[in-house]
Amino acid sequence: MTVVVDYGVNNLRSVVRALGAGGHAATLSADPEVVRLAERLVVPGVGNFGQARRNLATSGLADAIRAVAAAGRPILGICLGMQLFFETSEEGPDEPGLGLLRGAVRRFRTGMSVPHVGWSAVSLTVAGEAHAMLARHDARGPVFYYHVHSYHPVPAAGDAVLATAEYDGLFPTVVGSGNIIGAQFHPEKSQQAGIDFLSRFVGWRP
Amino acid sequence: MLARRIIPCLDVAGGRVVKGVHFESLRDAGDPAEQAARYDAEGADELVLLDITASHEDRATLLDLVARVADRIFIPFTVGGGIRTVEEAGLVLRAGADKTVVNTAAVRDPALVRRLADSFGSQCVVAAVDVRRPADCGAAWQVHISGGREPVALDGLHWMEQLESLGAGEILLTSMDRDGTQRGFDLELLNAATGRVRIPVIASGGAGTLAHLAEALEAGAHGVLAASIFHYHGCSLPEARSFLRQRGFPVRP
Numbered sequence: 001m002t003v004v005v006d007y008g009v010n011n012l013r014s015v016v017r018a019l020g021a022g023g024h025a026a027t028l029s030a031d032p033e034v035v036r037l038a039e040r041l042v043v044p045g046v047g048n049f050g051q052a053r054r055n056l057a058t059s060g061l062a063d064a065i066r067a068v069a070a071a072g073r074p075i076l077g078i079c080l081g082m083q084l085f086f087e088t089s090e091e092g093p094d095e096p097g098l099g100l101l102r103g104a105v106r107r108f109r110t111g112m113s114v115p116h117v118g119w120s121a122v123s124l125t126v127a128g129e130a131h132a133m134l135a136r137h138d139a140r141g142p143v144f145y146y147h148v149h150s151y152h153p154v155p156a157a158g159d160a161v162l163a164t165a166e167y168d169g170l171f172p173t174v175v176g177s178g179n180i181i182g183a184q185f186h187p188e189k190s191q192q193a194g195i196d197f198l199s200r201f202v203g204w205r206p
Numbered sequence: 207m208l209a210r211r212i213i214p215c216l217d218v219a220g221g222r223v224v225k226g227v228h229f230e231s232l233r234d235a236g237d238p239a240e241q242a243a244r245y246d247a248e249g250a251d252e253l254v255l256l257d258i259t260a261s262h263e264d265r266a267t268l269l270d271l272v273a274r275v276a277d278r279i280f281i282p283f284t285v286g287g288g289i290r291t292v293e294e295a296g297l298v299l300r301a302g303a304d305k306t307v308v309n310t311a312a313v314r315d316p317a318l319v320r321r322l323a324d325s326f327g328s329q330c331v332v333a334a335v336d337v338r339r340p341a342d343c344g345a346a347w348q349v350h351i352s353g354g355r356e357p358v359a360l361d362g363l364h365w366m367e368q369l370e371s372l373g374a375g376e377i378l379l380t381s382m383d384r385d386g387t388q389r390g391f392d393l394e395l396l397n398a399a400t401g402r403v404r405i406p407v408i409a410s411g412g413a414g415t416l417a418h419l420a421e422a423l424e425a426g427a428h429g430v431l432a433a434s435i436f437h438y439h440g441c442s443l444p445e446a447r448s449f450l451r452q453r454g455f456p457v458r459p
Contacts, residue, residue, distance in 0.1 A: 013302070018280055046327075113404045115329045117375065118428070119209040119251055119458055144209055144458045146282060148304075148329045166207055189304065191249065191280045 002202060003038035005065065005081075006030040007045075007055045015044045015078065015198075018188040022199035032060035036067050040202070044188070045080030049105065049151070050092025052080055062098060069100050074179050076201045079149060082175065082182025091151050100180050103155035110168040119144040120165040122173055122185070128162035133181060133204040134174065137163075143193050145185035147173070152184055179206040209458050211251040211429030212419065212446050213408060214436050216241055218287075219259045221271060238271060243278040245436070248443040250281060251458060254378070254431060256307065256334075257287030258353055265294070269301045276302025284332055291318070292325050299326060307378060309334040310351040313358055313365075316372055323373030332408075333374035337362035337395065338382040347381075347395055354382050362395075363402050370403045377403060378431065381411040388414025388434060391422040400426030416441060416449040423455050 004015050006028050019026040019042070026042070029035060043065065045052060056062040069075055077085050086097045089105035097105070108114045121142035128134045137143065145165075152171040155161055162181070163174035173184040181201070187194030216223050216238050223236045242253055255275060257268050265288075272285050285298050286307025295306040306326075312319050312333055322331045336354050337347035347362035366377055379399055381392035391412045399407050406428035413419060413432040422430045435441045447457045 014276070014280070017277070021280065113406070115327065115375065116208075117329050117406070118211065121207040121209070121456075141459060142207070148282075150327075189280060189282050191246065194280065 001038065002026040002040050002042060003035055004028045004042045004044060005035055005061060007043075007052065007059060007061050012044055014188040015042060018195050019198050019202070022195045022202070024199065024202045030059065030061070032064040035061060035064035038068055038073065040074040040076075041065065041068050042076045042078065042198075042201075043081035043084065044078045045084070046148075047080055048091065049080065049083060049089040049097075050095045053084060053092060053095040053097065056084065056098070065098060066100070069180060072179050072206070074201065074204055074206050075100070075181070076198075077180075077182035078188070079184060079186060082184060083151060083153060085180060085182055086153055086155075089151060101153075101155060101160060101175060101177055101182070102157060103153060103160065103175075105151050106154050107151050108167065108171070112168045115148055115150040116167045117148045118146070119190075120147050120167065120173075120185070122163050122165050124163045124174075125161050127159040128174060131162050131176070132206065133200050134162055137197075137200070144190070145173070145183070145187065145193060145197070146189040147185045149184055153182070207456050209251065210423050210427075210450065210455050211408070212443060212450070212457070213252045213254055213429050213431045214241075214245045214250050214443070215254040215256065215410070215431045215433045216275075217433060218255055218257050218271065221267060224258070239274045239278050242275045245443065246279040246281055249447065249458065250443055251429070252282045252284060253279060254284045254286070254307070257285075259287075265297075269297055272298055272301040272303055286332070286334060290315075292321050295322055295326065295330075299330065305330050305332050305375070307332045307334045309336065310353075312369065313349065313351050313360065316368065319369060319372035319374050323375070328373050328375035331373060331375050332378050333366075333369040333376070334378040334380065335362055335366060335369070336380045336382055347398075350382060354385075363398055366399055366403050366407075370405050374405060376406040376408060376428070378408045378410055380431075384412030385410070386434065387412055388418075390414060390418040391425070391427075391430075393421055393425045396422055396425035396427050416446055419446060420450055420453045420455070423450065
């Protein structure tokens, strides 16, 4: 069973609905024991890094997510959920992240309007082309996903960048390593492209 | 590559979709949730729902409607109409909206825009600006509130700059002169507005043909809001996308 982690942020129900639209049952849970036993996890999120990180720690969910990661079961982070996987974020410099992925989360350095909001074309990197969940993802041309964010991930390892999008330069928008994967965009708000992305995650055997 | 957006708009009164001409003469155009599902299926980039009588009506009805619509779509969902406080905006977001629209309340209390941005992030705050060219043919566009009924002493372009600095994430700019006329957007207004603010400007008021949509994007609009063209005139969203793609605009496939 796929479990969607409920840690007091908005936008959770739409993730469960989008999984359902692809034919995949999912449970929304705030219970660390349910999360710990999940076959696969989705960590969604809209909100502030520091606040969310504190919620995860006090609820016991941080340890439960780490346990699923350590057991090698697949975990998908969405937007803030993905950002929490990193070691640090400029949005909450006092709170270390979960450290499931090496690297940092940085604010856009651009003269363009921030947050970056809208449908941006996403292109796989060489590492993304070789990734079991993503291979041939854009075989029929560029795929647009809905983005809304002021910060983006900067993985320490170049091959952890699986796909990029462009906003005054390229930024990593799908990242991952081993059984961990994360998207900066919102598959649950990206119509059929997003429903397909979530279905790929459910079918993924890392 | 950031795609330009085609945004159908549902003007809702009493729980039904309506559409007026010059903000008046409403006529019934169907059930909001059904219309929303149809637009989602046709590939709309976003959906806007404006409760045009919300200031006078029951809030619980709107929240129920927001939840019903949100349940049917997988695209960003923007809701406005009578939102006056951070608490009211919070209820609309929790009911399933991704962004809230403020208009009248922002003019009466500009700091509301800052409070909304601080509470939910700028991306949740869409500032709607309704303007009309004064009858004396002055060069400026005058801001109107309360669904267009009340002119206020604010220059539209100056007000948009203020909204940006208060933390609004985007501007939904309606030309009341063109609204419902299907004679095309006010391109001079769009050019002036997109030259003054960096945040996205969504063009509204006047779309009658697909060429009008292209003109608005050419004038700098990040997206186009349209109601009548899709409700009544047999133009479909896929047709609009392929038309704009042929004109060289980046749009979703």
